[in-house]
Amino acid sequence: MSTPTLRVAVVGAGPAGIYAADILSKTDLDVSIDLFERLPAPFGLVRYGVAPDHPRIKQIIVALHKVLERGDIRLLANVDYGTDLKLDDLRQYYDAVIFSTGSIRDAALPVPGVDLDGSYGAADFVSWYDGHPDVPRTWPLHHEQVAVIGAGNVALDVARVLAKHADDLLPTEVPANVYDILKTSPVTDVHVFARRGPAQVKFSPLELRELGHVPDVDVIVYPEDFEFDEGSMAAIHSSNQTKQVVKTLTDWTLKEPEELTASRRIHLHFLHKPVEILGEDGKVVGIRTERTALNGDGNVTGTGQTHDWPVQAVYRAVGYFGSPLVDIPFDDVAGVIPNREGRVVDVDGEHLPGVYATGWIKRGPVGLIGHTKSDASETIRHLGEDVAAGGDAFYTATDREPKAVDEFLAARGVDVITWTGWELLDAYERSLGAPHGRERVKLVPREEMVAISLGRELPQA
Numbered sequence: 166m167s168t169p170t171l172r173v174a175v176v177g178a179g180p181a182g183i184y185a186a187d188i189l190s191k192t193d194l195d196v197s198i199d200l201f202e203r204l205p206a207p208f209g210l211v212r213y214g215v216a217p218d219h220p221r222i223k224q225i226i227v228a229l230h231k232v233l234e235r236g237d238i239r240l241l242a243n244v245d246y247g248t249d250l251k252l253d254d255l256r257q258y259y260d261a262v263i264f265s266t267g268s269i270r271d272a273a274l275p276v277p278g279v280d281l282d283g284s285y286g287a288a289d290f291v292s293w294y295d296g297h298p299d300v301p302r303t304w305p306l307h308h309e310q311v312a313v314i315g316a317g318n319v320a321l322d323v324a325r326v327l328a329k330h331a332d333d334l335l336p337t338e339v340p341a342n343v344y345d346i347l348k349t350s351p352v353t354d355v356h357v358f359a360r361r362g363p364a365q366v367k368f369s370p371l372e373l374r375e376l377g378h379v380p381d382v383d384v385i386v387y388p389e390d391f392e393f394d395e396g397s398m399a400a401i402h403s404s405n406q407t408k409q410v411v412k413t414l415t416d417w418t419l420k421e422p423e424e425l426t427a428s429r430r431i432h433l434h435f436l437h438k439p440v441e442i443l444g445e446d447g448k449v450v451g452i453r454t455e456r457t458a459l460n461g462d463g464n465v466t467g468t469g470q471t472h473d474w475p476v477q478a479v480y481r482a483v484g485y486f487g488s489p490l491v492d493i494p495f496d497d498v499a500g501v502i503p504n505r506e507g508r509v510v511d512v513d514g515e516h517l518p519g520v521y522a523t524g525w526i527k528r529g530p531v532g533l534i535g536h537t538k539s540d541a542s543e544t545i546r547h548l549g550e551d552v553a554a555g556g557d558a559f560y561t562a563t564d565r566e567p568k569a570v571d572e573f574l575a576a577r578g579v580d581v582i583t584w585t586g587w588e589l590l591d592a593y594e595r596s597l598g599a600p601h602g603r604e605r606v607k608l609v610p611r612e613e614m615v616a617i618s619l620g621r622e623l624p625q626a
Contacts, residue, residue: 171196171552172562174259176246178202179209180229181524182265185541187232189263192549197567199259200233202242204298205582205614206590207233209267213295216322217337218329220604233584239567241574242582243615247491249579250570252520258570260562261519261548264490264502264509265541268525272484272500274314278442279481283308283449287315287323287482294326294347296340298611303342306350308477312452314439315482316359317367321376323480324355328382328429338598338605355431356474360438360457361465363390363414364397370409376431377417383427386417390435396463438467442479451475485530493520502526507544508551519561521548586618593617 171194175182178200186198206212208226215222233240244250246266255262271286278284283305292300306327313324326334331347339347359366377384391414393401400407414433436457443451453473457465487502489495494511496503502522503510509520523544524537552559574581582590590608597606608614612624 168195168557169560169565171261171560172259172565173198173261173263173548174255175200175263175265176255177209177265177267177524177526178207178240178242179265179267179524180211180225181267181527181537181541182209182263183207183229183232183238184538185263185265185523185545186238188538188541188545189548190237192545194549194552198237199239199241199567199570201244201246202240203245205243205586205611205618207240207242207587210269213297214269214291215295216291216326217295217339217343217607218325218334219322220337223338233587236584240582240584240587241570242587243580243618244574249574249577252492254573256519256561257564258562258573259519260560261521261552263521263523263544263548264493264526265522265524266488266490266526268485268487268500268530270486270488270500271481272486274439274481274483276439276441278444278449281442281444281449282447283444283478284442285478285480287313287319287480288485290323290326290480291319294339294343296343296607296609298609298614302609304346305478306346306352309351309353310474310476311352311355312439312474312476312479313355313357313482314452314479315357315484316361316365317482317484318369318372319485320357320359320482321368321372323482324357324431325376325379325382327352327480328355328431329379330381330429333380335601336603338594338603338607340607340609342609353429355429356434356452356476357431358434358437358439358452358454360436361463362392362394362397362435362459363411364393364400364407365463366410366435368410370406370413373410373413377413379431381427382429382431383425384417384431384433385420385425386414386433386435388418390433390437391415391418392436392459394459394461394463396461397459400463436465437472438465440471443473449477449479452479485525487526487529499529501529507540507547518555519551519559580615580619582615582618589620590614590618 175186271288293304437454440455441453456468456470460466487500504522508516523541594605
């Protein structure tokens with residue numbers, strides 16, 4: 166007797182989920198794939214985590230778009246796992262479930278003052294300026310001096326968007342509400358603090374160089390922050406990327422004071438470990454850092470020497486963190502779904518039959534798009550092995566018709582957005598941008614995104 170078509174649900178329509186679905190679709194398995202997304206639009210952090218003035222990176226969406234427009238992978242967006250359906254529901258309609266929900270929360274920064282008014286997580290700020298439909302439309306940009314804690318590209322993105330003049334974002338897809346608020350920002354100085362040295366930062370060379378070309382923004386680095394130990398020299402000699410980053414930073418130390426004439430400044434501070442966010446009357450008034458010293462292997466030790474910096478806001482860009490999912494095991498320390506090479510395991514280390522993970526929720530928020538593809542390949546390889554080993558026993562879904570899950574969601578009153586709905590939203594956003602010579606203007610309110618995607622009238626303001 167021939168086996169039925171394998172039914173697989175992928176939860177999360179960012180790059181990780183789309184790559185997993187694409188790789189699975191190209192295996193020898195006879196498979197039907199449904200891709201679930203809790204937001205009204207697909208593409209995850211490429212749409213809602215990449216700064217609007219980085220269209221080159223956002224071009225990843227073009228490749229993801231081509232995968233979904235083929236039609237062999239069904240998109241079911243605006244469906245929230247844990248609310249609209251849960252694991253038992255998915256098991257009724259699918260033989261296997263792959264979770265690719267990413268990491269969207271800020272990692273914790275355990276320093277005093279972190280809960281003061283004016284202390285913000287970078288992930289929330291990124292979601293705001295990228296027009297995420299589930300965050301407030303406003304942001305309190307009324308500070309002249311601001312600190313950013315972090316040594317990666319997200320810290321650079323936050324610093325650049327804070328310092329950049331709003332009009333320089335107009336050619337991008339920046340939402341109208343974001344532009345209007347950025348336009349009023351009185352910021353003059355943004356201080357970025359990294360606890361290690363120039364050879365240890367995680368900036369990409371291109372993103373760092375771009376920082377030096379922001380109109381009317383000077384980048385200032387300090388020679389006293391430049392220290393290189395044996396570990397630093399080894400990193401420089403072994404990595405062309407590190408070598409380029411260090412060269413760019415070193416070149417900036419050679420700028421003469423008379424060259425620094427911009428109205429706004431980004432200060433890059435190295436070997437400064439934040440130890441306290443200072444407050445008065447519940448509001449941020451400064452940040453205290455401890456000078457660190459490299460200890461030979463690229464790590465640092467505190468010196469006990471502290472410095473207080475007057476700032477009125479602090480942005481924490483110290484990494485992303487995963488969120489737990491209903492009915493799925495979760496590692497609260499690592500912020501991931503516990504798994505062995507993509508096979509989700511329970512508290513006893515036993516594989517949950519038919520349940521898999523890929524992307525950041527599998528391995529943590531590290532790695533680039535190339536890592537995401539190889540990560541998905543590993544998960545799909547194990548899924549294929551499990552199908553082969555389980556034979557007929559792997560096919561556990563009790564209601565195998567694709568329309569069955571549609572009827573289930575409709576009965577719950579869920580406004581499911583399909584690929585056709587995304588195409589309507591995509592065309593609408595492009596129509597908003599066309600009169601201004603822009604590729605698109607991103608629509609922000611969820612209710613408006615849903616209305617456009619379903620061909621309804623926009624809700625009245």
